[in-house]
Amino acid sequence: MAAPTQPPTETPAPTGTMHAVVQRAYGDAGVLELEDVPVPVPDRGEVLLRVEAAAIDRGTWHLMTGTPRMLRPFVGWRGPRGTYVPGRDVAGTVVALGAGVTRFRVGDRVFGAARGSLAEYATAQEARLAHQPAGATPVQAAVLAISGLTALQALDAARVGARDRVLVTGASGGVGAYAVQLAVARGAVVTGVCSAAKADAVRRWGASRVLDYATTDPTEGEERYDAIIDVAGGAPLHRLRRVLEPRGALVFVGSEAGGEWTGGFGRPLRWVVRMLLSRQRFVLLTSREKAVADLERLARAVEDGSLVPPVHGVHPLADVREAMEELSAGHVVGKVAVAVREAGDEESA
Missing domain, CATH: 3.40.50.720 (NAD(P)-binding Rossmann-like Domain)
Structure with missing residues (x-):
């Protein structure tokens, strides 16, 4: 059996624009807009993901509302700086590698914490990702990490x-x-x-x-x-x-x-x-997202059946406002997922 080849140190990223949820102010779900923005480029130690599914939680809500105010210095005092795409939880496919990435190859299906996962593409540090659990759907993998x-x-x-x-x-x-x-x-x-x-x-x-x-x-x-x-x-x-x-x-x-x-x-x-x-x-507690071993423990628990990702419901990307309103109303049991792509959708930017 031939020895596996090492992944390249860098792979060109797709170019063009993508659909993404963008937040330019603090407030209720009405501050979330669906826009076309440039596809992000992975930095050193990062990968670019074609996002299959994402999730929202109270952390996403707090950053949307800008409360408590102690969070604002990290995002922007009067409003988020630049073109801010919310979302951390992610499941997707690696489509490009930044310099220095060694744990993943193009085509790997992963889950974890990304930067701006409520979009068709998102970048993530490889130290915040693991391979998706065998048998799990993208939606189940997307609600798992945070x-x-x-x-x-x-x-x-x-x-x-x-x-x-x-x-x-x-x-x-x-x-x-x-x-x-x-x-x-x-x-x-x-x-x-x-x-x-x-x-x-x-x-x-x-x-x-x-x-x-x-x-x-x-x-x-x-x-x-x-x-x-x-x-x-x-x-x-x-x-x-x-x-x-x-x-x-x-x-x-x-x-x-x-x-x-x-x-x-x-x-x-x-x-x-x-x-x-x-x-x-x-x-x-201050939870750590750079925790590959812990992500892998979660994946194994899903694979052996001792952990079932608690998906309350699934919304398309265009309905992220409704998803956030559902979360805000306190009706959610478990996690709210966002399906960014339909199964089998491999369209590139």
């Missing part, structure tokens, strides 16, 4: 293992859906917190117990947990600590409550100091 990495790294930070009792707040959202499934796959016993309307989905993902946050306070009662993955971010620290074992771990993932400037991260920043001398561990 929320999946956050959930996986949260469980790692909490050191969740077999027979651990785990509480997941916000269990019906993108991160929560992955946290429940991945914890169950480790042999943990999971309690999920969500609305009553979404409880059946959380049970399908493997939670042994599901609490309706409207009627049941998860920080009351006699149940104690080895780990709390706090995705919802609404409960006070002292109440969370009450139901956490003396040497348990509390991992703060996010919150939609809080001030205009720091959003939901003002309180947990103060919690770090308050927890310094505690036997209970507190982790203010």
Whole structure:
């Protein structure tokens, strides 16, 4: 059998224009416009992807609205700088290689985090990509990376293992859906917190117990947990600590409550100091997208059936406003996907 040849260090990128969602101001979904813009060119260490599918999440929403304001220096104070194409989650096919790329070849189907994935083409660092799971559809691969990495790294930070009792707040959202499934796959016993309307989905993902946050306070009662993955971010620290074992771990993932400037991260920043001398561990999670090994772990979990990407619905690229409005309304269970290309569509720019 002939030895495989090494991929070229650089491959010319397609030229011309592409359809892309463009954001030039902060606001509601009305700031998202479908425009024709130049196809991006991959820099060193990057690949160009023909995007098959993408996904939106609360991070995309925050960058759309410009809240909390602490995010704006990274994108633009009064509005996004330049021709800003939103979107991070991606699944697609490699069509061009920047200099120095060694892990992928033209034609590889990959998933991960890209720059501006709500478009027909997007660039991505090879360190933020992995090969798509065997048997997964592009839509399933597209919703996997951002929320999946956050959930996986949260469980790692909490050191969740077999027979651990785990509480997941916000269990019906993108991160929560992955946290429940991945914890169950480790042999943990999971309690999920969500609305009553979404409880059946959380049970399908493997939670042994599901609490309706409207009627049941998860920080009351006699149940104690080895780990709390706090995705919802609404409960006070002292109440969370009450139901956490003396040497348990509390991992703060996010919150939609809080001030205009720091959003939901003002309180947990103060919690770090308050927890310094505690036997209970507190982790203010900052998820890493440059995590090839973690992306590959997610792909293997999909392949072995222990993880099912939680696709709530699929919208075409032209309907991204409707997709964002659906997310904003709080009706989504899992992740919202955007189908950028129909199956078999290989049209180039």
